Amino acid sequence: MTTATLPPAALTALLPHPAPAARRRESAGFLVRPARESDGPALAALSRPFVRTGALRERPLALYLSRASDFLVAQAADGTVEGSLGLSRHSSDGVLYNFCVAEHRQGSGMGGRLLQAAFARARGRALTMLFTATTGSGRLFLGHGFVPSRADLAPAAWARTLDPGRGARVLARTL
Incomplete structure (x- = not known):
């Protein structure tokens, strides 16, 4: 699939900055766009409740700032970052x-839109397989084509960072 045949939401996710207001694709009061370095503090703040519950590992603000280009964000109409995915x-x-x-x-569809935008971005980068780890049910991932996998099938550098004490399950999806 070429960029020209991607759905509008996927095209928005591939843009280096949000499209002009007339071309933005918003639904349910949010848009999905690539993160910018200036989103670093919002990414860190959004992550804090998940860190407190143990669903995410704590990451320093410097990581969000330096790796902002990894992230897609879901931005509310008022500009608030309410979802993210690296x-x-x-x-x-x-x-x-x-x-x-x-x-x-x-439950608003935001997570699904972020996943779809990540799939489009991954395909645009010629990636063939996606992996993730979850400490939760994984329902959203499983509903979007992920299946349980083994850590030794995942990229070795990433798999070495998994903390067995957290009880995370590795999931994979072919693109």
Whole structure:
């Protein structure tokens, strides 16, 4: 699939900055766009409740600032970042990480839109497989084509960072 045949929401996710207001694709009061370095503090703040519950590992603000280009964000109409998802490249595979949707937005379709935008971004980067780890049910991932996998099938550098004490399950999806 070429960029010209991607659905409008996927095209928005591939743009380096939000499209002009007339071309933005908003639904349910939010748009999905690539993160900017200036989104670093919002990414860190959005992650905090998930860190407190143990769903995410704590990451320093410096990581969000330096790796902002990894992230897609879901931005509310008022400009608030209410969802995020990181995609890192490991050769021909990708890893989705730090997936967060604000509590009041869960169940709104925001997580699904972030995943779809990440799939489009991964395909645009010629990635063939995506991996993630979850300490939760994984329902959203499973509903979007992920299946349980083994850590030894994932990119080795990423798999070495998994903390067995957290009880995370590795999931994978072919693109």
